[in-house]
Amino acid sequence: MQSKIDPDMVDLNERHELLYTSSPIAALPIEILSLVFHEVQRTRRATGKPMIPHVEITLSHVCSHWRAVALSLPSMWCVFQHSYAPWYGPVRPTRERLAVYLERSGDHPFDLWIDFKTNEPAYQRLFFPLLEITLPHVHRFRVLHLLSNANHPLKEFVEQLASASAPLLETCAICPDYSHTSLTSLIANKADIFRSGVPSLKYLRMDETSMFGFLPPLDSVVHLRIETRRTVPSWIPNTAFDAILSLPNLETLSLSIELFELQAFPSRGSVPKEPIRANKLKHFRSAYVLINIYTLSHVVAPSLESITMNGVDLAGLDDRPSIPNHVAFPSLRIVAFIRAKGGSHGARHGPNLQKLMAGTQNVEELLFWGKTGIEENTEKTHCMLLGTDSAPSPWKKIKKATLNIPFSSPTEILLYHQFIAAKPNLEVLRVPPRCLELPTFLQGVPPHIDLRAIDESEPPLPLCWVPGPDWLDTEEDPFLFYCRVFE
CATH class of the missing domain: 3.80.10 (Leucine-rich repeat, LRR (right-handed beta-alpha superhelix))
Known part of the structure; x- marks a missing residue:
């Protein structure tokens, strides 16, 4: 005869375990449960709105079995998104969370989405240490999406990317929006970052400051966005614009800024x-x-x-x-x-x-x-x-x-x-x-x-x-x- 368990005699974690083991979902094979986890995660991401705490964290704290399943799935931890909006919390726990995601995702391709736009200068000293821990993992980045502003120009991190190789990188956005001086001898296809190669890069988003020291190789780029995020433009010779239009794989070019010194007068x-000749250009x-x-x-x-x-x-x-x-x-x-x-x-x-x-x-x-x-x-x-x-x-x-x-x-x-x-x-x-x-x-x-x-x-x-x-x-x-x- 099964003995009756007094709920007052067990702690909260044990109660969760008891509730789980008595639930029909406990009988699901691990393969089916893994599919359910991924579908819940996909559905939440499809809304475009953050779920705090994130789905993968919530799932991993339900019970010991779910935690074991979640931790056994590197693909559950391969997307890291953070914004310095109030609901995301302070930066220091973010660094710890990023380190955990990088570890749990193993060798799986990694997507990094961070919005650094904030008017809090005190965060500046914390930004580079946050990104610094990603440097050993750049080779497996599939997405690198960094938005910043003049308060936090990402200069130290970008310098570390100069000779890096990112063979899996498909989507890149580096918009530092930092103060700069005009450069008169810019060459559009002279790479400043990822000089060792980004053969898979297809989508690139830049602001006007990205053209000055933040430029990756462009030969493989299919979709290119150059957008204004400041009010003071910098004039770049139209030879750079000519080189961009002539990129061998470019299909989409979007310019929301008067950036180039053109032959209009x-x-x-x-x-x-x-x-x-823009032989492959489809959308302008x-x-x-x-x-x-x-x-x-x-x-x-x-x-x-x-x-x-x-x-x-x-x-x-x-x-x-x-x-x-x-x-x-x-x-x-x-x-x-x-x-x-x-x-x-x-x-x-x-x-x-x-x-x-x-x-x-x-x-x-x-x-x-x-x-x-x-x-x-x-x-x-x-x-x-x-x-x-x-x-x-x-x-x-x-x-x-x-x-x-x-x-x-x-x-x-x-x-x-x-x-x-x-x-x-x-x-x-x-x-x-x-x-x-x-x-x-x-x-x-x-x-x-x-x-x-x-x-x-x-x-x-x-x-x-x-x-x-x-x-x-x-x-x-x-x-x-x-x-x-x-x-």
Whole structure:
């Protein structure tokens, strides 16, 4: 006869053991329990929000059996994420936790995600010791994602990476955002870190300071993001930009900063002697008109599928750079216009836009976010992009469009109707949600068009990175700032 156990006679740990052994899940084979652990971990990570304490820690403290199973799985401990947000706690326990993860993950590929952005100078002396313990494990890093700010520039750690080899590294983001002086002799393909090789590197994110002493080899890079995180730019010779565009495996280039000294005016930059060949480039994003003009003027990109930009024409200037009459983008199918940054340099209408449209008549999707920086040019810009009876648009093959433009007056509603009338192949049209509540708008939409409200169900741009599930990032894609829906 089984004896009755007095709960008061056992401690808390023994109670947990008793509860577990009496549970049906105790009979699960270790292989099945391991799958359950990994699925719970995957589900929590997919939310993009930290679970404190982390799933693997919680699971390992349920009972001795679960702890033994969790500790026997190196893959449970191969992702380390930390932010200096209040809910993560102080840095010293973080160092201890990182050391434990590095040990328990064994030889498994390791993902390191740390956000150092904090205004607490006292943490500076703790940062390098935290990262220093990872140095013997760099050879098995699959992800190295470090965000910082001017208070904590990561300089000591990066110096240790100069001659390191990272054969498994696929994703790298080093954005130190530190104060620096301009460098006039920068060569884009001269590596400063990982000089012994990063053959698997595919995704690289940098800020403007990363170009000065934090640059890994770029030959294998497929996706490259260079983003502004400071307000003072540093001018880099356009030869470095040329070298980046010519990278042999580059498919995605995103520039949210006016970083390069370009040949837009006679006194700035240099003109390439030969066309710049970007043979594999598929997606190009730029938030600056001068970069757009330079790229359209000097780059041959036979595989380019999408362009995201704020315009190709400068307004209010006597010396307006012009693009060639023929552009070399035969595969271009998607064009997205984000809102202008403001001021006279944000105008989207003009001869360069006409040339671009005339040379890319196979465009099938148009995304138009907002209006120009100059109010009096808004209607002209819309008419040129959307097309009218008197000035038809060369983009007649458009099948899908996102139009985020004002709709508070009959004139503005007319722009929508003119666009629909000028696009005989239009199948899908996305507009601001409140626009769908206006009978004056709905009356001009033929029944065969799939009319949708702009929402979060679809990406706002042909190419965007959303913080959270996939990248565990902590900063918003800067291009999404220009995609706010009119209300």
